[in-house]
Every structure is written in C-alpha cells, then in structure tokens.
Amino acid sequence: MSTSLPVNSSQHAVPYIKRPNTNFRPSVWGDFFLQYDSDSESTEIINDVKQQEQMLKEVKNIFLSFKNDIGQQLNLIDSLNRLGISYHFESEIDQVLEQIHNNFTNNKEIINKEGDLHFLALAFRLLRQKGHHISPEIFQKFKSNKKNFDEKLSKDVRGIWSLYEAAQLRIHGEVILDEALDFTYTHLNSLIITNDQLISPFLGTQIRRCLKTPLHKGVPRLETRSYISSLSKEPSQNEVLLNFAKVDFNMMQKMYQKEIGSITKWWNKSDFGTKVPYARDRVVEGYFWLLAFSYEPRNSTARKLGSKLILCISLLDDTYDAFATVEELEIFTQAIQRWDINLIQSLPECMKVVFTTILELWDEYEATILESGKLSLLLDYVKEDFYKLANAYLIEAKWCNEGYIPTYDEYKANGIKSSALSMLLLSFIGLGEFSNKELLDWIFSDPKIIDATSTIARLVDDMGSHKFEQQRVHVASSVECCMKQYDMSLQEAYKFIFKDIEDYWIVMNEECLNLDIPSPVLESILNVARASEFVYENFQDKYTNGELMKDSIDILILDPISIEKCE
Numbered sequence: 001m002s003t004s005l006p007v008n009s010s011q012h013a014v015p016y017i018k019r020p021n022t023n024f025r026p027s028v029w030g031d032f033f034l035q036y037d038s039d040s041e042s043t044e045i046i047n048d049v050k051q052q053e054q055m056l057k058e059v060k061n062i063f064l065s066f067k068n069d070i071g072q073q074l075n076l077i078d079s080l081n082r083l084g085i086s087y088h089f090e091s092e093i094d095q096v097l098e099q100i101h102n103n104f105t106n107n108k109e110i111i112n113k114e115g116d117l118h119f120l121a122l123a124f125r126l127l128r129q130k131g132h133h134i135s136p137e138i139f140q141k142f143k144s145n146k147k148n149f150d151e152k153l154s155k156d157v158r159g160i161w162s163l164y165e166a167a168q169l170r171i172h173g174e175v176i177l178d179e180a181l182d183f184t185y186t187h188l189n190s191l192i193i194t195n196d197q198l199i200s201p202f203l204g205t206q207i208r209r210c211l212k213t214p215l216h217k218g219v220p221r222l223e224t225r226s227y228i229s230s231l232s233k234e235p236s237q238n239e240v241l242l243n244f245a246k247v248d249f250n251m252m253q254k255m256y257q258k259e260i261g262s263i264t265k266w267w268n269k270s271d272f273g274t275k276v277p278y279a280r281d282r283v284v285e286g287y288f289w290l291l292a293f294s295y296e297p298r299n300s301t302a303r304k305l306g307s308k309l310i311l312c313i314s315l316l317d318d319t320y321d322a323f324a325t326v327e328e329l330e331i332f333t334q335a336i337q338r339w340d341i342n343l344i345q346s347l348p349e350c351m352k353v354v355f356t357t358i359l360e361l362w363d364e365y366e367a368t369i370l371e372s373g374k375l376s377l378l379l380d381y382v383k384e385d386f387y388k389l390a391n392a393y394l395i396e397a398k399w400c401n402e403g404y405i406p407t408y409d410e411y412k413a414n415g416i417k418s419s420a421l422s423m424l425l426l427s428f429i430g431l432g433e434f435s436n437k438e439l440l441d442w443i444f445s446d447p448k449i450i451d452a453t454s455t456i457a458r459l460v461d462d463m464g465s466h467k468f469e470q471q472r473v474h475v476a477s478s479v480e481c482c483m484k485q486y487d488m489s490l491q492e493a494y495k496f497i498f499k500d501i502e503d504y505w506i507v508m509n510e511e512c513l514n515l516d517i518p519s520p521v522l523e524s525i526l527n528v529a530r531a532s533e534f535v536y537e538n539f540q541d542k543y544t545n546g547e548l549m550k551d552s553i554d555i556l557i558l559d560p561i562s563i564e565k566c567e
C-alpha cells in the first residue's frame with residue numbers, strides 16, 4: 001500500500017492512501033432469513049414437540065428390548081449417531097458403552113468367539129469415540145499368517161467398511177490400523193470402480209461417501225442429512241427410528257432459521273455494507289461454522305453469539321488483510337490491547353465502526369453471562385483473545401508489507417492464532433453447559449488438541465484460498481512458506497501439507513484418549529477440523545465464495561425432509 005501527499009487543494013494535508021480492491025462478491029442470501037426472525041413459538045413447533053415426545057418413548061423402548069444383545073445395541077447406537085438423534089439418549093448410550101467396555105476387558109472370549117469383523121470394528125470405533133481404551137490387536141485374528149489382512153475379507157463388504165471407519169481413529173504407532181486403512185481403502189475403492197454385485201445401492205452410496213470423507217472427518221449435520229436420505233430409499237429400515245430422525249431434523253431446521261434470522265437482523269442494523277464496504281458480508285456462511293460446532297438445541301445461545309463473533313472476526317480479518325496500512329494497524333492493535341476506542345480517533349471511520357462492533361458484542365456477552373450465571377472469567381479471556389488475534393494479524397500484515405516469507409513452522413505458530421478458532425471455541429464452550437473455571441483455564445492454555453484443530457483449519461484454509469488470495473497483495477501462506485523452506489514445487493508442497501494435516505488428526509485422536517474432558521466438548525473441538533475440511537475442500541473457499549456453500553445450506557437449513565415417502 002502506498003502513502004503519498006495529497007494532490008488536492010484542501011487546506012490540511014490529508015495523506016492519500018491507495019487501498020487494495022477487495023472485490024468480494026455480495027452475500028448470496030441478503031435479507032432472506034429476516035422473515036424467520038421472531039421470538040414466538042409457532043403452534044406448528046409446539047405440535048412437533050408433542051409428536052417428538054411420543055416418538056422418543058418408542059425409541060427408548062427399542063433400547064430396552066435390545067438389552068441382551070451387544071451386537072444389536074452397537075448397531076442401534078451407530079444408527080442413533082448417524083441419524084443425528086443420539087443427543088436424546090446420551091446417558092443410555094454412555095451406560096451401554098461402559099458395560100460393553102467392561103465386557104470386553106473382563107471377557108476376552110467375546111473377541112475371539114463372537115467377533116466378526118463388522119462387530120469388532122464397530123465396537124472399537126464407538127468405544128474409542130467415547131474415550132475408552134481398546135487395543136487394535138483385536139484385529140490380529142483377521143490377518144492370514146499374521147502378516148497381511150486376509151484377502152478373503154474383501155467379500156465381507158460391511159466388515160471392511162466398518163474397519164475403514166474404525167481405522168480413522170488410530171493413533172501414532174498403531175501399525176495394524178495403518179495397514180487396515182490401506183487394505184480397506186484399496187478394496188472399497190475397487191468395489192466401487194468395478195460396480196461390484198456385492199454392494200447394494202445403499203451400501204454403494206455409503207462407501208462412495210466415506211472414501212471421500214470418512215465419518216470421523218465429516219460435519220455431523222451434513223452426514224446426518226445424507227444418511228437419512230439414503231436410508232429412506234432402503235426397503236428394510238427401522239421406521240420408528242427413521243421417522244423420529246426426520247421429525248427431529250425438520251424441527252431443528254426451524255430453530256436454525258430463527259437463529260439466522262436474528263443474526264441477520266443484528267448485521268443489518270449495523271449497516272456494514274455502507275460503513276465497512278471492503279469487508280465480506282457472510283452471515284449465513286459464518287453461522288455454518290457454529291452449526292458445525294454443535295447442532296443441538298441446548299447450544300442455541302452459544303451458536304448465535306458465536307456467529308456474531310465470527311462475523312466480527314471476519315470484519316477484523318478484512319481490515320488487516322485488505323484495508324489498513326501497517327501504521328494504522330499498529331495503532332488499532334494497541335487500542336485493542338488496551339480496550340480503549342479513544343486511541344483510534346485518528347483512524348478512518350470504518351475502523352472505528354469495526355472497533356465499536358467488537359465492544360458492543362463484548363457487552364452482549366457480558367449481559368448473556370450475567371443472565372445465565374456463566375463465569376465472567378470468559379469476558380477477560382475473550383478480551384485477551386481479541387488482542388492475541390489482532391496481534392497475529394498484525395504480524396502477518398508486517399510480513400506481507402516487508403515481503404518476508406517465514407519458515408513453515410514460524411508461519412504455523414502464528415497461523416494457529418490467526419485462525420481465530422481457539423477464541424471461537426473458548427466462546428462457544430464458555431457459554432455451554434460444561435463451562436467451569438478449570439475448563440476455561442484449560443482452553444486458554446493453548447492445549448495440544450486445540451492447537452492441532454486450529455492448525456488443520458489454518459492449513460486447509462491456506463490451500464483453499466491460496467489462488468484467490470495471491471491475486472491481491474496477501475501474506476505468504478503455508479503453501480509458499482513450505483515451497484520456499486523445502487525448495488518444493490506447488491504439488492510437492494500440497495502433498496507435504498496434506499500429510500501434515502493427517503498427522504494433526506492423529507494427534508487429536510491421541511488427545512481425545514488422554515484427556516479427561518466431557519465428550520461433547522471434545523466433539524466440538526473435532527468439529528472445528530471437520531468444518532474446516534469441508535469449507536476448504538477441493539482447494540476452494542466456501543466461506544468467501546458463499547455460492548459454493550448454497551446447496552449445503554439448502555439441505556441443512558431450508559429444505560425439510562419428506563416424512564411421507566421415499567426421498
């Protein structure tokens with residue numbers, strides 16, 4: 001950005017600053033969701049709740065009727081998870097998995113006698129997901145001559161599908177699961193390529209999907225929508241479960257519509273389009289991130305405030321990346337550190353608007369915390385996180401200004417902070433039901449698992465937005481840093497970074513097993529990486545280019561699932 005003295009005739013010398021042209025497209029959604037902004041519950045929703053309560057009882061009865069059959073219990077839990085209704089049965093599921101884990105530890109016979117591949121792989125995955133220790137050596141018996149997985153297993157399609165999904169939860173050093181992943185990927189892929197008779201249309205859809213995005217790495221709501229649709233086409237499904245899942249999904253859509261309605265109203269009131277014209281208008285795309293963190297009704301307040309926070313972060317990001325000079329940013333960053341808007345009197349009006357928006361949002365956090373009885377410590381941490389974020393953005397702006405390309409590791413260390421995800425998680429979890437001082441202190445201490453999920457977000461973001469961002473002046477991303485440090489071509493750098501991302505997934509798996517943190521909290525942390533993988537898949541940026549996310553918003557939030565007939 002260049003600064004020069006004015007050529008105009010005004011009395012005071014106003015520096016003329018040539019600012020970059022951001023060229024972001026307008027919002028795909030505009031005011032569309034405003035129609036859903038309302039505080040009242042419609043009679044339609046009240047009737048839905050009544051219908052849902054009746055169905056809930058019926059599903060609980062299914063649970064009870066499966067009490068003596070571990071296989072049936074495991075399949076039921078898997079279905080509840082995939083159908084997106086397991087949050088209604090948390091204590092029942094925890095109890096059953098606890099019992100199954102005890103059974104596995106005390107009675108090794110189950111593994112040797114009863115365990116076919118699907119049964120063991122499913123048990124392994126569901127137990128690990130809940131943090132239970134279970135050794136992958138249970139899969140030894142599926143190897144011929146103790147070396148390679150038995151080729152005959154390739155006929156057991158359901159079994160290798162389950163093993164493929166289970167192996168996604170592997171940790172470092174679990175060689176048998178690395179082998180399982182290679183083996184199952186190769187066989188599932190060839191079944192799809194050859195359109196093998198062994199697979200039903202339903203199984204074919206599931207396998208195609210998981211080869212692209214394994215269940216462990218998928219955004220839960222997107223997985224659920226897809227699973228309900230393909231199960232609806234199957235003749236032999238459990239009608240009670242499926243109908244309950246459909247009613248529940250449709251009810252939640254109405255809640256999400258209202259949530260976006262209220263966020264759109266807040267965004268419009270501030271008139272950012274006029275006052276901060278260089279910034280992205282991405283209300284719905286921002287909301288998507290929070291919906292990915294957690295789709296459950298109990299997190300509605302955290303989702304709404306988190307969405308406003310993400311939109312503030314987006315305004316801030318565009319101010320640092322695409323508007324202000326380094327000199328202006330130094331002043332702005334200091335003002336954020338001191339939390340004092342009076343320090344930016346000399347800066348352009350739009351920067352004052354951004355600062356005011358942050359201060360007002362912080363006030364809204366304060367009011368919510370007072371009302372809900374949550375810890376006010378969250379307010380101090382959010383304030384400090386804003387400074388950490390602004391400082392990370394400033395470092396990037398300086399690198400960009402100096403044309404400096406840091407090492408890959410130096411870049412990643414700063415990129416964890418500039419991803420802003422630790423702050424978003426802090427806000428989200430801090431407003432959630434598990435919030436307490438210990439948990440907030442832990443999140444604020446940069447734990448390994450949050451660093452890993454933030455790094456995945458940073459790396460996939462860089463690959464997704466790399467081409468677009470390099471069209472304007474932009475800090476070197478992890479891609480350029482990697483190319484420079486290791487003297488690599490673009491393709492080699494992509495390969496290197498993909499491998500690095502895979503390694504961070506394994507770190508997250510390890511941490512999930514080591515940490516004593518409530519599993520919904522760990523799920524939200526994993527969901528950050530899942531959302532990032534989705535938003536930036538195929539080297540695209542669906543946040544900035546909202547039209548790429550439109551179909552997903554339609555199926556998640558707008559189009560109800562038909563209850564009556566096959567989809």
Ligand SMILES: CC(C)=CCC/C(C)=C/COP(=O)(O)OP(=O)(O)O
Pocket residue numbers: 289310311313314317321418419420421424461462465541543
């Ligand atoms: C998930 C979050 C925090 C979303 C908020 C909006 C945002 C900053 C998106 C990333 O944009 P970008 O790709 O331009 O970011 P960067 O400039 O950091 O690469």
